[in-house]
Amino acid sequence: MDFGLTLEQRQFDDSLRAFLADNLPMDRLRVLAESGTGYDETLWNNLTELGLHGLLVPERFGGAGLGILDAALAAEALGNAAAPVPYLGSVVMATLAFINSASEAQQDEYLPMIAAGECRFAVAFPSLAGQTGTSSVQYADGRLSGRVAGVADAGAATHFLIYLPDGHAAVVDAANASTQFHRSIDRTRPIVDVTLNNAPAVRLDAANAPLAAAHRVLDAGRVIVAADTLGSAQHMLDAAVAFAKERVQFGRIIGSFQGLKYTLAECVTALEPCRGMMWYAAYAQDALPDEARLTACHAKAHLSDVARDVARLTTEVHGGMGFTDLLGLHFWFKRISFNRQILGGPERCREEAADLQGWKSRA
Amino acid sequence: MDLTLSEPYRILQAEIRDFIRQHGDKSPKVGGGRKRPDQKTLDWQKRLVENGYAGRTIPKEYGGFGATPDVMAAAVIAGEFARANVYAGLTNQGISMLVPTLLELGTDEQKRQYVGPTIRGDIIWCQGYSEPNNGSDLANAQTKAELKDGHWIVNGQKIWTSSAHYADMMFLLCRTEPDKSKHDGLSYLLLSMKSPGLDPRPLKTMTGRNEFNEVFFTDVKVPESQIVLGRGKGWYVANVTLKHERLMIGDAGKMTARFEQLISLLQTSEIDGTKLIAMPEYRDRLLRLQGEVMAWKAHNLRLLTEAAQGVDSGVKRMIIKYGGTMLGFRLSSLAVDALGAAGLPYESLGEDAEDDDATTWNIDYMYDVGLMIGGGSTNIQKNIIGERGLDLPREPKAAGRA
Numbered sequence: 001m002d003f004g005l006t007l008e009q010r011q012f013d014d015s016l017r018a019f020l021a022d023n024l025p026m027d028r029l030r031v032l033a034e035s036g037t038g039y040d041e042t043l044w045n046n047l048t049e050l051g052l053h054g055l056l057v058p059e060r061f062g063g064a065g066l067g068i069l070d071a072a073l074a075a076e077a078l079g080n081a082a083a084p085v086p087y088l089g090s091v092v093m094a095t096l097a098f099i100n101s102a103s104e105a106q107q108d109e110y111l112p113m114i115a116a117g118e119c120r121f122a123v124a125f126p127s128l129a130g131q132t133g134t135s136s137v138q139y140a141d142g143r144l145s146g147r148v149a150g151v152a153d154a155g156a157a158t159h160f161l162i163y164l165p166d167g168h169a170a171v172v173d174a175a176n177a178s179t180q181f182h183r184s185i186d187r188t189r190p191i192v193d194v195t196l197n198n199a200p201a202v203r204l205d206a207a208n209a210p211l212a213a214a215h216r217v218l219d220a221g222r223v224i225v226a227a228d229t230l231g232s233a234q235h236m237l238d239a240a241v242a243f244a245k246e247r248v249q250f251g252r253i254i255g256s257f258q259g260l261k262y263t264l265a266e267c268v269t270a271l272e273p274c275r276g277m278m279w280y281a282a283y284a285q286d287a288l289p290d291e292a293r294l295t296a297c298h299a300k301a302h303l304s305d306v307a308r309d310v311a312r313l314t315t316e317v318h319g320g321m322g323f324t325d326l327l328g329l330h331f332w333f334k335r336i337s338f339n340r341q342i343l344g345g346p347e348r349c350r351e352e353a354a355d356l357q358g359w360k361s362r363a
Numbered sequence: 364m365d366l367t368l369s370e371p372y373r374i375l376q377a378e379i380r381d382f383i384r385q386h387g388d389k390s391p392k393v394g395g396g397r398k399r400p401d402q403k404t405l406d407w408q409k410r411l412v413e414n415g416y417a418g419r420t421i422p423k424e425y426g427g428f429g430a431t432p433d434v435m436a437a438a439v440i441a442g443e444f445a446r447a448n449v450y451a452g453l454t455n456q457g458i459s460m461l462v463p464t465l466l467e468l469g470t471d472e473q474k475r476q477y478v479g480p481t482i483r484g485d486i487i488w489c490q491g492y493s494e495p496n497n498g499s500d501l502a503n504a505q506t507k508a509e510l511k512d513g514h515w516i517v518n519g520q521k522i523w524t525s526s527a528h529y530a531d532m533m534f535l536l537c538r539t540e541p542d543k544s545k546h547d548g549l550s551y552l553l554l555s556m557k558s559p560g561l562d563p564r565p566l567k568t569m570t571g572r573n574e575f576n577e578v579f580f581t582d583v584k585v586p587e588s589q590i591v592l593g594r595g596k597g598w599y600v601a602n603v604t605l606k607h608e609r610l611m612i613g614d615a616g617k618m619t620a621r622f623e624q625l626i627s628l629l630q631t632s633e634i635d636g637t638k639l640i641a642m643p644e645y646r647d648r649l650l651r652l653q654g655e656v657m658a659w660k661a662h663n664l665r666l667l668t669e670a671a672q673g674v675d676s677g678v679k680r681m682i683i684k685y686g687g688t689m690l691g692f693r694l695s696s697l698a699v700d701a702l703g704a705a706g707l708p709y710e711s712l713g714e715d716a717e718d719d720d721a722t723t724w725n726i727d728y729m730y731d732v733g734l735m736i737g738g739g740s741t742n743i744q745k746n747i748i749g750e751r752g753l754d755l756p757r758e759p760k761a762a763g764r765a
């Protein structure tokens with residue numbers, strides 16, 4: 001038994017974090033927040049060199065064939081840098097959808113493109129994930145019609161992969177969809193409403209149990225969002241600790257005041273165990289199928305709650321500066337807020353956890 | 364990351380499951396704080412030692428199972444017992460602290476005399492460390508022992524001595540070399556609690572039980588040979604003992620066991636014919652705790668892996684006491700809330716009997732508060748996390764009274 005990261009995982013993590021530190025300074029993040037598409041061509045293309053896009057794509061389709069834990073570690077690093085990259089949809093959920101539900105021919109058509117970063121998928125997971133907002137899509141004879149609100153990672157999508165309530169997924173070329181774009185609370189990541197009117201669609205039909213296959217994609221997606229949230233919260237905590245060691249008030253470094261010290265001690269006590277939780281949930285997606293759904297629900301719910309507290313407290317530690325736009329700390333606060341709501345908030349995730357364990361029957 | 368157990372651990376796991384299937388019904392109740400082990404507990408402990416689930420790494424000649432130390436084996440054992448909600452064996456200061464100290468520093472005779480009976484629960488020890496004026500400053504102990512005619516004559520007072528009112532023996536830190544420096548003047552003695560002149564006076568705690576004591580010494584005679592390592596070596600021995608104070612790694616087992624009990628409590632308790640677990644307000648609290656316990660278990664797996672690799676876990680270890688006692692309290696809090704008014708009747712049957720479920724939960728609920736205070740209080744823990752873990756500056760020393 002070994003509950004830790006391999007040398008390769010640590011090395012990939014180091015290189016990704018170093019790359020993001022070099023390529024995404026605060027002023028760059030501000031520029032990207034202005035455009036608000038959640039996508040930067042240069043950043044996206046440069047990430048290809050690190051092999052990020054093909055992380056989960058099997059080797060025979062040009063990817064690295066790695067696991068959900070590897071993908072979650074990358075998500076944590078992206079969250080840590082507040083990187084506007086449509087990673088969740090394209091790199092993780094679309095890839096897993098093709099692996100779980102597509103025919104060999106469909107995989108052969110799309111997976112190499114995903115691995116090469118040549119397409120960007122936005123994955124709409126409306127009713128199954130328990131998101132609020134409209135979701136009324138119907139599939140008939142190779143065409144999709146209806147409307148899905150609140151799609152993430154869709155600001156510069158080339159394709160939509162839309163899940164139907166029965167667990168089937170269908171691919172639509174973005175050119176055949178009409179989209180309404182909303183800036184979100186997180187200016188680095190927009191939200192898009194998609195309207196389809198008899199749009200030509202390719203249904204992924206190869207799964208024996210489509211709903212179970214859809215849940216595997218959803219569960220992994222939730223773990224990825226939890227990992228992103230962990231990275232974001234860790235960034236805020238690190239920033240607050242650094243600030244507390246520099247800022248002087250009343251003739252003292254403020255980190256020497258117990259009030260502030262205890263706040264930070266509480267943050268680390270709540271947040272650090274979340275890292276093990278995230279590793280475990282990610283590992284479970286590949287290796288412990290019986291625990292995959294429950295750990296995903298809880299990781300998403302628990303991280304959302306812990307990170308909300310950490311986001312608030314660490315903003316407070318920065319005093320008035322924390323509340324300004326100038327410092328830019330709010331990018332992470334908002335990323336945590338955004339992550340909380342997508343793919344089902346903590347309340348919905350815990351409801352699913354209760355259902356899974358049969359805890360809702362009254363007698 | 365690989366959570367699959369290799370062959371020897373899978374065999375061990377299967378053996379434990381088999382053991383629990385066969386004998387689990389004989390286990391004493393889990394939880395309920397400290398008390399003198401009753402006959403049921405002693406019988407169970409003996410069975411655990413015989414099978415290597417307690418005293419596993421103690422050499423055979425001293426009454427143990429004689430296995431080589433192995434943190435993974437320890438984790439598999441703790442995990443299986445927790446999962447089954449079966450009593451995992453006695454944990455007390457004799458077993459956790461004195462036994463490893465004697466194995467490291469004691470004479471062969473001391474090991475033969477004390478190790479076996481201690482791990483079986485036949486000898487209960489208390490720790491004579493803190494004094495009314497020397498709590499944190501342990502090396503300043505003033506309780507004296509003078510050598511006269513082959514006996515140490517002990518005079519003085521100890522306080523916060525857990526279990527002294529029912530313990531058989533004490534390991535005592537006392538001053539035997541008044542001419543030497545603070546740290547070089549101490550010795551470490553082993554004495555019977557039945558020695559004349561020794562007077563433990565119980566301090567009743569909020570649980571209603573006598574969980575610790577003041578202990579007064581008036582010309583207490585201790586045979587000269589009852590010293591560990593030698594005169595003036597007491598500080599060294601005491602530090603070896605502290606080193607062995609168990610890392611709270613096993614704590615995740617306690618959380619798991621408690622959480623399992625909590626699920627069944629919410630599944631069996633009803634209000635107006637509806638199970639509590641089906642009522643959203645109760646269920647939501649249970650679900651939140653399930654997430655917390657999951658995170659705690661995973662964190663412990665991380666620490667366990669690092670311990671096996673000999674890595675210092677730093678701040679990850681420093682958060683254990685604060686985080687663990689708070690989580691424990693939140694779990695017992697939901698239990699007493701689920702019991703509700705029906706759980707209010709509270710009658711602890713004392714040291715030798717098994718209390719009813721409600722009393723046991725209420726004792727845990729209160730005892731957890733004591734755990735937050737003892738062994739470095741919550742606020743001290745936050746200082747440690749902040750200053751040693753996050754490297755924040757210390758509070759400046761205020762001028763004035765020391």
